[in-house]
Structures are given as structure tokens and as C-alpha cells.
Amino acid sequence: MLSIGIDLGGTNIAAGVVTSEGKVIAQAQRPTLAQRPWQQVVEDMAEVSLDALAMAGVGVEQVHAIGVGVPGNYDRKNGVVVFCTNLGWHNVPLREAMRRYIDVPLYADNDANVAAFAEAMAGVSRNVYSSLLLTLGTGVGSGIIVDGKIWSGSHGVAGEVGHMIYRAGGEQCTCGQRGCFERYASATALIRIAREATMRYPDSEMKSIPPERMNAKTVVDAARRGDEAAMEAFDEYTTHLSLGIVSCINVFDPGMIVLGGGVSRAGDFLLEPVRRKVEKQKFFKALPIGGVELATLGNDAGIIGAALLHRT
């Protein structure tokens, strides 16, 4: 049983042919060129899927489902992308439009939900009853999985943990609100915190890095080398991240918390302080909580999760 998974991003469209166990046997990609009319983007989504099939030496008749992770909100009932801010899409009839090119059942969901689903089906949170994935990138994406299904909530808007209020009245968020969790736990937040720390440490090695080249890895690398400003910034960052995780545990107590996205590439350097601080800050001191783990599927999560959406 094979299916196609499409990871629709603001920059690239990636598609892969995926087995029912979540193994990618071939993949292809092309640029999204998001400014084009949506019809052309959908046509390319179909073509890149056919490219991947050709590379796998598989005919379209061997494919029983197609799945898409969209950077926005998808209405499953009507098969419509309600909106994708990055692509400028509003009410795009994705299911109907794709059917003209590849006539198999189409499933779609928000990309962070898809990544969480991928980890729960074929990654670190496999066989865990409920899990929460946080992708620590430009913002904080998130997806909640319960009993092998994406928890989309009652109106399809659940899983926006990045916009949980974390410090009411705090940093201005792009969403219009102040103090959203992603202002404190994203890669963007780590960079901001590091810049502030650099002001207090004139000898910091980060002082010489031009602002446009500063990223999460720069800060992590400097902290690993013992740069005081970077260490202090990373410590503040992991405190915020841990407190937000504790919030999520206090609200819905997932069986596992999975960290993905750019900052998670810091590996154990991130995991060790986060696990320690979550344990220290948890509410019920005497009771166990879900473990914090690193995502294992990396960039393939989008393709794998999308390809397996037919299971939901």
C-alpha cells in the first residue's frame, strides 16, 4: 500500500511516495513561487507528485491516497483550504482541484498537525496514546495527537500552542496579541534574548556577528563554547520553553512532549535543561508526567505525516 505525501511550504513543494509503515521510497520537489495563482501551484503539486512516482518506478494506480500538509487551515468536510496566510490562499477548493490531476482520495491538514501526526505514526511518539509536538522555528508550531488522531478541536483551530498567552502584556506578537508563547520559545525569541544578553556582555563573541547572520545555531554554538552572554540567553530561553511545556501539562497532560524545528537541532544541549526544569516546575510534584523527547523524522515529517493522513 503506497500513498503520496505533499509538504506544501511557502518556499518549496516537496512530495514523496511513502509506504504504509511511513518509509519514504522516493521524493521530489520544486519551488512554490507563492505569488502565482493557486491553480498553478496546485498543478505543480500534482506534477511533483508524478515526478516522485516516476522516481520510485510506481504507477499512479498503485497509490490509494494523497495527503497534503498546508501552512494554514483546512476544512476537511468541504475539502477547502480556508486560508494560508503565506500563500495568500483563501477558500481554495484543494480536493476538487487536485482530483483533475490525480484521482485518489485526498486528505489534508495544518502542517504542524501533520508533523505531530508523523512522529506519532512513525517517529518518536509512536505507540504513545497522546502527544504534543512543538516545532521551535520562526514561530512555535504545534500539533496535538490523541489516540492516533489529530486533535483539531471543535472548530478545527486547536493546537496553536504558540499563541497560548504566556506573559500577558509582554512581547508584541505578529498575531496582534501580546505575550504569546512563541515570542519566548521560538528560534526568533532565542535570537532576541541573545541580542539583549549581548548588550550586557561587551566581550561576548556574539558581539561580532552581524544581526542578519545571527540564528539559533549561532547562539547554541556560542553557549556550548562557554560564551557567558550566550549561556545566559540559552538558560533564559530554556526556562521559558519549560514553563510553557508545564502549562501544557497542567492543561491536558500529554503522554509525551516532542520538540522539533530549528532549535531542537541543539539535541541534548536543549533536552537536558528542559527536562530538568520541567520536572522542577511541574504542579503535582509526586506524580509522573510525560517525557520530553526530540523529534526523529526531521524534514521528512511533513511528507510522511501527509502520506499517512488517510489513517485518521
Added chain:
Amino acid sequence: MLSIGIDLGGTNIAAGVVTSEGKVIAQAQRPTLAQRPWQQVVEDMAEVSLDALAMAGVGVEQVHAIGVGVPGNYDRKNGVVVFCTNLGWHNVPLREAMRRYIDVPLYADNDANVAAFAEAMAGVSRNVYSSLLLTLGTGVGSGIIVDGKIWSGSHGVAGEVGHMIYRAGGEQCTCGQRGCFERYASATALIRIAREATMRYPDSEMKSIPPERMNAKTVVDAARRGDEAAMEAFDEYTTHLSLGIVSCINVFDPGMIVLGGGVSRAGDFLLEPVRRKVEKQKFFKALPIGGVELATLGNDAGIIGAALLHRT
């Protein structure tokens, strides 16, 4: 089909005989006297249940289940109250102990979960797939219901929305953390905010109220009468409450948010600004969200929810 519901509080034990539709046909109560050994409290829980049965003219053989709402954490698998801070209970074998007096299956859960369950079975959130109850009292209790079941999370610690971090680094909470939601959305928080406002308004009518007599109703009544300090305080309070509700919506998007507890007695005076602010502050402006409603079962929620726990 009748069952017994017991609401075990720090001050009183209340028990009721309840129909399968959630109607209380008789109830009785006696003081908890929480300092006693737990064995004596359990004996009184049984006796007050028998009192309620006698008042209803019903024999114990007509009762098929007994349910208990405990102000703490209950381990369903082992039938043990893991802890009840107010009662000083630790690892109390409630199921086994009650069986000596009334030998029917016993169910128990945290009291806020039980109240949420009551509203979902027989109150305002009946027939709603998922709901969140917030009880606005000394603290903020909460319970999450999904598909007619209490969502207890993976380790039985879900539904502590009062200890969601709302303003990291903010007000000190009794739990040891800073900035928990209940420090901004409980009746206690409303009183604190009103006191602070009174400092800025020397003419406030609240100025003459002795601190020990100040409560949520005092503030609400003064605000209704147009007292500026009280109006400002209540406005700040509803902003906090609404933002916290928006956080919950962004995380798990319940079908309905139900408000109970002391502050909810303000009725529409509370509901109108909260609904307006939640709508204004929501993340997905174009998508619908769950409605905010008042709990309808009042003080009986604890008995009704406990009595119906056998359905979970």
C-alpha cells in the same frame, strides 16, 4: 436506575440520591471535620449517603453505583485517593473503605472534573462534544470533557487550567510558581485587583469595606452601581479571564466554555464583557469558536456529577 453522589468538601460532606437523568431526589449533609482520621470521614460519607436514601424512601438495593468528587487526585485503577491537600489525605484506599458500608461499585474523580462532567451530562454543556468548565472561586478549578468523558490526561493530572502560566514572572501562586492563571481569574484575584484600584480612587465606595468583608460580590455590586474603582477592577478582571479563555481555545478549542463558581453569580454582567473580549482577542478571526456560557447546576453539580460518574 438510581445512584448516590457524594460531594466531599473541606467543610461539608453532601450526598444525594440521583436519577439517571441527573435529577437529585433527596440530599443530606454533615460537616467534614477534616482534622479527623480519614476512616471516620469515610464512615460519615457512608452515613450521610444512607441519610439521603432514607429521605428518598429508597433502599440501598435500588442503588447501582456510588460516586465521589474529591478535592484532590484519585487513582481510578487502584481506587485510591492519592492526595487531598485540604483533608491531609495521602493514599487513602477509598473504594475498599466505602465497600465495608455500602457494597456497590464506586467511582471517584477530582471535584472540578466532576462539576464539568455534571454540566456536560445534565447542565448547560449537555450534548456538546467537548467542553471546558472554569470554576471561579478561591482558585480557578477546571475540568475538560471530551466525548462524554472526563479528559484526565495521560497521568491523571490534566485540567489544571488554574495553573496554566498566564503571566510568567507575575503574581506569586500558592503552588510555588509565579503568574498562574488563577492569580488573575479567581475571586481572590478580583478582590486583589479591586483593592489595588481602590488605592487610585479615594472616593470609591469600596474604601469603607473592611478587608475581611470584601468578596467578589462586593466588587460586582459596586461596579453595577457605577463605582469607578470597581468598574475598572472588574474590567481588568474580565480582560484577564478572557485572555486565559483565548489561551485555552488556542490550545484545544473546546466546543463550549462554561463558567461556574462564585464570580459566575454575576451572571450577564460577567458574561457580556467576557464574550465580547474573547471574540475580539481570538486568534483565527474568521473562524467560529466555542461559546462562553454560565453553569446551570449550581451547588448540586458536585452531587450530580459524582452520581453519574458510572457512565464514564
